[in-house]
Amino acid sequence: MANPHVTRERVEEEVRAALATTLRTDADAIELDTSIVNGLGATSIDFLDINFRLENVFGVQLATQVLLDHVEEELGEGKAIDRDGKVTAPAAEILKLYLGDLPGLEAGMYADEVSTVVTPRVVADGVVRVLDTLPDACTHCGASEWKSEDGAQVVCGACGKEAVYPTGDDLTKRWIHDVEGEKQLFANA
Amino acid sequence: MTTLAGKVALVTGSTRGIGRAIALRLAQDGADIAVHGRSDTGPSQAAAIESCEAIRALGRRADAFTADIASKEEVGTLIEQVESAFGRLDVLVLNAARAPFKETRRLLERDLRQLVEVNLFGHVFCVQKALPLLEREGGRIVFISSLGSRYMNPQYPLGPMKAAMEAMVRQWAEELAGAGVGANAVCAGLVKTDSYKTLRRLWPELGALPESAYVTPEEVADVVAFLAAPDSRAICGQTLVVDRGLSNRVMRAPAE
Numbered sequence: 513m514a515n516p517h518v519t520r521e522r523v524e525e526e527v528r529a530a531l532a533t534t535l536r537t538d539a540d541a542i543e544l545d546t547s548i549v550n551g552l553g554a555t556s557i558d559f560l561d562i563n564f565r566l567e568n569v570f571g572v573q574l575a576t577q578v579l580l581d582h583v584e585e586e587l588g589e590g591k592a593i594d595r596d597g598k599v600t601a602p603a604a605e606i607l608k609l610y611l612g613d614l615p616g617l618e619a620g621m622y623a624d625e626v627s628t629v630v631t632p633r634v635v636a637d638g639v640v641r642v643l644d645t646l647p648d649a650c651t652h653c654g655a656s657e658w659k660s661e662d663g664a665q666v667v668c669g670a671c672g673k674e675a676v677y678p679t680g681d682d683l684t685k686r687w688i689h690d691v692e693g694e695k696q697l698f699a700n701a
Numbered sequence: 702m703t704t705l706a707g708k709v710a711l712v713t714g715s716t717r718g719i720g721r722a723i724a725l726r727l728a729q730d731g732a733d734i735a736v737h738g739r740s741d742t743g744p745s746q747a748a749a750i751e752s753c754e755a756i757r758a759l760g761r762r763a764d765a766f767t768a769d770i771a772s773k774e775e776v777g778t779l780i781e782q783v784e785s786a787f788g789r790l791d792v793l794v795l796n797a798a799r800a801p802f803k804e805t806r807r808l809l810e811r812d813l814r815q816l817v818e819v820n821l822f823g824h825v826f827c828v829q830k831a832l833p834l835l836e837r838e839g840g841r842i843v844f845i846s847s848l849g850s851r852y853m854n855p856q857y858p859l860g861p862m863k864a865a866m867e868a869m870v871r872q873w874a875e876e877l878a879g880a881g882v883g884a885n886a887v888c889a890g891l892v893k894t895d896s897y898k899t900l901r902r903l904w905p906e907l908g909a910l911p912e913s914a915y916v917t918p919e920e921v922a923d924v925v926a927f928l929a930a931p932d933s934r935a936i937c938g939q940t941l942v943v944d945r946g947l948s949n950r951v952m953r954a955p956a957e
Contacts, residue, residue, distance in 0.1 A: 555744040560898035567902065576902060577803065589809045 515643040517660035518570065520636070523643070526664065527636045530565040534558050544633040547616075556627060562635065571665045572642040575680030579610050580623055582684045583698070591698045593623045602697040609691060611637075642677050651676050704930040706731035708838070709787040711780075713737045713770060713827060714797030716748035718894035719845060722918030723794055724763075725755055726926045732792060733762035735783045739797070741767040762787075770797055770823030771815070773830075780830040790834035792929045795824045795866075796845040800859035802899045808858060820862035821869075828873060828884075836880045843928045844870050844886035845921070846940060848948055851888075856903045863888075867940045874938030885928045885936055889921045890914075890944025916945050 524544065532539035535552050548554045554562070563574045575582075580603055583592040592603035599607070604619035607626065611617065614629040643666075649656045650668035657669030666675040678686075692698055710727045714720040716738040724734045736752045738745050749765035756763035764786050768779035783790055799819040801812050808816070828842060835842065849860030850867050866886065873884040891897070891907070893915055901907045924943050927933050942948060 557895045557898060560895075560902065564898065564902055573902075576899070581809075584809055585807050589811070 515640075515646040515666065517646070517658055517666045518643050518664060520640060522663050523570075523636045523639045524632070526566060526569050527562075527632050527639070530562045530569075531632060531635075533565065534561040542632060544636070545631050547628055548630050548632065548635070549628040559627070559630075566635070566639055569664050570639060570643060571674050572639065572677050573679040573681075574638055574642065575684050577681060577684075578626065579607060579684060579688075580626065582681070583688055586685055586688050587692065587698050597622055597624065599623055599626065605695075605697050606688070606691060610687070638680060641683060642680050645678050645683065646675055703731040704926070704932070705792065708732045708791035709735065709783070709789050710792035710794060710929065711735040711737060711783055711790055711831070712794040712796055714739075715794075716745060716752050716765075718896070719889065719892060719918045719921050720794070720796040721748075721752050721755075722922040723796060723845075723925045724752060725759070726919065726922035727792065727794075727929060728756040728759045728761040728763070730926050730930065731761070732929075733787060735787065735790075736763055736765040737779065737797065738765065738767055739769055739799070741765075769819075770827055771818035773822075773826045776823070776826040776830050780827075780834065784834060789838055790831055791838045791840045793827065793831050793835060793840065793842045794845065794925060794929070795827055795842065797823065798845075798859060798862075800857075800862070802856045802903055803858070804856055805858055812858075816858055816862060820859060821865050824866065824869070832877075832880075832882070835877075835882045839881040840883075841929050841933075842873065842877075842882065842884040843925050844884070844940075845925070846886045846888040848888060848890055848942075848944060850940075852948065854900070854904070857900075870940060871938040878937060883928075883934065883936070884938060885933070886940040887921060887924050887928065888940050888942045888944070890916045890942070890947045892916050892918055892921065894918060914945060914947050916943055920945075 528539040528542045531542055535554055535558060567574055580592040592600055594600055599619055599621050601619040607617055611634050617629045646666060650671060652673045653668060653671040655668055655670030658666050659669045660666045705727055710732040712720050712724045715724040715736045724736055728734050734756050736749055738749045753763040753765050766779050766782050768775040770776055800816050844866050846863040846866050849857050850863035854860055870884050870886045877884055891914060921943050924941055
């Protein structure tokens, strides 16, 4: 599935705009592969603002919890984060599958510090992941006439209601089970 | 105003949000302020420095201290540091809080332990350790609660901890009255602090509320200042709701 109404370029542009507004910096100067925390100086609170802006622009609900918390809730406490608060080996593997093999991302790092490896590209990936689940038909009227006037909000051409996407949290949970079913990262750990 | 002239106040969690507004208001009333935060790295440290500078700009003394209030040992050290820096403690404002925003059934064991250890144990440790200093001055304790203590908020496990806080303030008030130490609480309505940034994503209905439904950190701080000052000496073990009437008008929409 993909979403033909919202381009990847538009998502990246809005990620840059959200970062620039929140962090009071120049959008054009933001590199997609820079660390948002270490490179752009964001705090954990800033991520809330950034996500909130993107949710409003695209009409989506992004994940409210980080991947490792979802892993622990879905597969068992202690599987992803050890007693010292550090990332376990299988958790580092699943993080790499989810975020990409980012510099600094490794087993034994503190779970609290995982956010420091997040880049604008990772944030854009999260938005695209939700947008790509646009259903074939409108959940309100059943028509298959999606359209978007602004290239961000997708609405039904028949009833005019906004597209309803699964939440980022639901997608993350589903993805964790898919990956675990296939790779057995945590079952064999 | 000089209701707190010559006095010293420790406000937990005062590097930002409501705690910072309380610290500033008590400083305006003449108190020197012990600013407290959990962490002394990066943005937290910068926020602590900012709070101290804002207080000093009011002509009061301010020092920043770090402690995880969930640790009895760290709270002990915090109170020792406050005593050696200021020589006394008159007002203790228990504002610090830490909680995940998620459904109760999804709380991990470590979420639950942190929830209780910070938001229940932490306040008890603070009062226990500060008590010898407060008794010396006939001090005042003000707890900062929220409407989550009595109304359900989605994905807000801090609510039950605030209910415990409001129950505990009755306990403390009675126990400490003989020692000349007062204890009360302020229950804040909706305030647009950093927590609100999480809440608005989990609770879309918040977007339907008019601006008049929100309390400012300063409005909460004004009531804390009253409970910290001698004029409130006859109020004992109470929780004052500061919510612009939000909880008083359950059956009708607030005016635009």
